[in-house]
Amino acid sequence: MDTKRELLSLLSTDARESSEDIARQLGVDAERVEELLDELEADGTVRGYQAVVDWDNTDDQRVAAFVELNVELDRETGYEEIADRIARFSEVESLRLVSGDYDFAIEVTGDSMQDVSRFISNQIAPIPEITQTVTHFIMETYKEAGIDFGDRDGDDRLSVSP
Amino acid sequence: MTLQPNDRVADVPESGIRKFFELAEERDDVISLGVGEPDFSTPWAARSAAIHSLEEGRTSYTSNRGMSDLRRLISDYSRRWGHDYDPDTEVLVTTGASEAVDLALRTFVSPGDTVAVHQPNYISYQPGIKFAGGEPLGVPTSAADDFALTPEALRAAGAEDADLLVLCYPNNPTGAVMDESDVRAVADFCVDNEVDVIADEIYAALTYDGDHTSIASMPGMRERTIVINGFSKAYAMTGLRLGYALGPAEAIDSMNRVHQYTMLSAPTTAQYAAIEALRSCEDAVTEMTAEYNRRRRFVLSRFEEMGLECFTSRGAFYAFPECGGDDEAFAEELLEAQGVAVVPGSVFGESGEGHLRVSYATGMRELKTAMNRLEEFYRSR
Ligand SMILES: Cc1ncc(COP(=O)(O)O)c(C=O)c1O
Numbered sequence: 001m002d003t004k005r006e007l008l009s010l011l012s013t014d015a016r017e018s019s020e021d022i023a024r025q026l027g028v029d030a031e032r033v034e035e036l037l038d039e040l041e042a043d044g045t046v047r048g049y050q051a052v053v054d055w056d057n058t059d060d061q062r063v064a065a066f067v068e069l070n071v072e073l074d075r076e077t078g079y080e081e082i083a084d085r086i087a088r089f090s091e092v093e094s095l096r097l098v099s100g101d102y103d104f105a106i107e108v109t110g111d112s113m114q115d116v117s118r119f120i121s122n123q124i125a126p127i128p129e130i131t132q133t134v135t136h137f138i139m140e141t142y143k144e145a146g147i148d149f150g151d152r153d154g155d156d157r158l159s160v161s162p
Numbered sequence: 163m164t165l166q167p168n169d170r171v172a173d174v175p176e177s178g179i180r181k182f183f184e185l186a187e188e189r190d191d192v193i194s195l196g197v198g199e200p201d202f203s204t205p206w207a208a209r210s211a212a213i214h215s216l217e218e219g220r221t222s223y224t225s226n227r228g229m230s231d232l233r234r235l236i237s238d239y240s241r242r243w244g245h246d247y248d249p250d251t252e253v254l255v256t257t258g259a260s261e262a263v264d265l266a267l268r269t270f271v272s273p274g275d276t277v278a279v280h281q282p283n284y285i286s287y288q289p290g291i292k293f294a295g296g297e298p299l300g301v302p303t304s305a306a307d308d309f310a311l312t313p314e315a316l317r318a319a320g321a322e323d324a325d326l327l328v329l330c331y332p333n334n335p336t337g338a339v340m341d342e343s344d345v346r347a348v349a350d351f352c353v354d355n356e357v358d359v360i361a362d363e364i365y366a367a368l369t370y371d372g373d374h375t376s377i378a379s380m381p382g383m384r385e386r387t388i389v390i391n392g393f394s395k396a397y398a399m400t401g402l403r404l405g406y407a408l409g410p411a412e413a414i415d416s417m418n419r420v421h422q423y424t425m426l427s428a429p430t431t432a433q434y435a436a437i438e439a440l441r442s443c444e445d446a447v448t449e450m451t452a453e454y455n456r457r458r459r460f461v462l463s464r465f466e467e468m469g470l471e472c473f474t475s476r477g478a479f480y481a482f483p484e485c486g487g488d489d490e491a492f493a494e495e496l497l498e499a500q501g502v503a504v505v506p507g508s509v510f511g512e513s514g515e516g517h518l519r520v521s522y523a524t525g526m527r528e529l530k531t532a533m534n535r536l537e538e539f540y541r542s543r
Contacts, residue, residue, distance in 0.1 A: 161199060162284065
């Protein structure tokens with residue numbers, strides 16, 4: 001693995017490590033890590049750094065839904081144009097074009113189910129190219145961003161062994 | 163007196179690891195760098211195959227040599243190190259590499275035989291040699307040679323007259339590997355002096371910055387080498403207890419003669435896990451190896467920063483820094499003062515004195531804290 005690839009793999013497991021600690025693990029110096037990070041950010045490979053939050057552990061009321069969208073394209077409007085309009089809503093957490101029975105898969109969050117439903121019916125469904133929406137409210141999250149929320153990670157190895 | 167152990171058993175002392183285990187167990191705030199097994203769980207696909215086999219009721223013995231699918235996969239897997247062993251006659255599946263080592267010693271050591279074993283080394287060889295009635299001959303290796311075995315070291319110890327050599331690279335406890343030229347030199351020594359070799363290559367897949375070279379792939383060595391490997395380290399399967407031996411048909415046949423009477427067959431559930439491991443867990447191994455490699459670099463660079471002398475270990479998941487003087491006292495005080503457990507090098511043979519075995523089979527977070535504590539301790543000393 002080259003250093004850049006390895007840096008990405010390291011950041012995807014833990015983006016909070018200091019440049020010094022990353023440098024030690026990659027066998028380069030901290031300035032080189034900073035340089036690589038600048039490059040990765042500048043060329044749009046690294047788009048951000050976020051915590052993986054288990055919202056069910058907070059007092060916040062937070063509702064999320066996966067929504068399937070079907071669209072009908074015409075000569076003037078392609079997927080890109082539609083995606084661009086949808087992506088601008090801050091309620092939309094993720095937006096992907098997918099293969100299969102529908103076209104876009106989006107994730108929407110809000111303060112209540114009503115909030116989310118209203119957003120879909122008032123903002124998304126009326127977009128002229130959208131022909132159908134199917135909303136799936138998320139009831140429980142078991143795993144996100146590669147992290148298993150159920151993992152209690154006990155180390156049952158002997159403390160000293162051959 | 164009843165049930166007195168025989169002389170061979172009575173002669174073998176309690177392992178020095180045991181003492182540190184007990185000391186570490188007395189506290190509950192210990193970060194342990196003393197662990198000789200992976201911190202990862204077995205890749206899920208392999209665990210899942212084991213569970214499925216249980217659901218299907220596959221809980222009978224297998225053939226003595228192991229399931230034929232597994233032997234075929236092992237034979238294919240071993241090609242990466244230049245091996246070519248016939249799955250039907252030259253592969254024996256065992257209960258851990260441990261059983262394979264024991265079988266090899268009991269099969270090829272005659273009472274009074276001299277068995278050379280480089281030091282510092284994995285703690286089971288010397289006792290195993292004694293249980294088999296052999297005489298261990300320690301061959302010291304040193305930091306000056308990056309703990310690689312050399313013909314000079316073999317000669318200095320008088321190993322020309324040895325009947326067997328137990329060779330373990332990548333090495334536990336040092337993390338040392340042997341480059342092709344080093345292996346070739348030792349192979350030439352063995353051919354010239356007619357020394358057979360038991361090569362414990364259980365850490366072969368955990369070789370960094372370069373590839374593992376097996377002594378069995380050197381000219382004239384195939385016919386005099388038993389290669390031992392297993393699933394414990396590379397596939398993080400220690401508790402499933404599965405390993406194997408590769409060697410010429412007659413030699414494997416002889417080992418199987420002991421195995422069929424003393425073990426019957428290796429654990430069946432583990433064999434199902436191993437089949438799946440070899441079929442589909444290559445990516446998981448690559449990921450784990452990359453993670454060990456990052457931790458290795460981290461640990462080595464932290465040692466350098468704190469001024470703790472350490473050669474660049476390139477295998478397994480151990481580093482072997484020099485603490486100077488009494489390593490046992492160092493390790494005890496470190497545990498006492500900072501709650502960090504390491505294993506004193508002298509546990510692995512006299513030439514390990516003045517060193518520490520530091521295992522990085524531990525998550526980065528703990529590793530960072532442990533290195534900070536070690537630094538504080540080292541600077542205050
Ligand atoms: C060098 C070496 N050989 C063999 C073993 C035992 O392996 P297994 O779990 O396959 O019996 C170990 C375990 O620590 C080891 O370090």
